Amino acid sequence: MDYRNPVYNQFGAIDLEIEHPAFGWIPFTASPDDPEELGRAMFAEATGTAKAYSRTVPTLEETRAAKLSALSDQRWKVEIGGILVNGAPVRTDANSQAKITGAVALFKNDPELQAIDWEAQPGIWVTLDAVTMTAIAIAVGRHVQACFSRARALSAEIGAASDFAALEAVDIETGWPR
Structure with missing residues (x-):
């Protein structure tokens, strides 16, 4: 063969x-x-033609790049993981963020609009006024910003790590907003 x-x-x-x-x-x-x-x-x-086994050890820069990629993934997971606003769960995925922003814009551009129907969670409907929708938008915006701020701080730590031990010590799993 x-x-x-x-x-x-x-x-x-x-x-x-x-x-x-x-x-x-x-x-x-x-x-x-x-x-x-x-x-x-x-x-x-x-046996006579096989090349020797060679373990490839990633460089510090390759390991740093992998950690930065994992950090980006972690930020994204936390960002879209949802939040609680006054005890009520609010979705924070990109689609929900866009719809929340659109709802606030609708209230601002239509002064006659008093309330909107909103699907807070699948199958759970609520009626929201402009003040409540704006509060939700602010909470979501602050959550997203807090995720980026945490990622920025961790990115700086990763960038400053001078060796493998320092890079490994950067904990990208904890300290995120809830």
């Missing part, structure tokens, strides 16, 4: 690609103790 790109993996087996008659080149791991004869035979054949 034809094979290509044999490389030892961290377990001593050989990762390679074999040419399957129906599917073309597919990944395969050959091992000297494989229960299937094909795996043992492929290991024996590829």
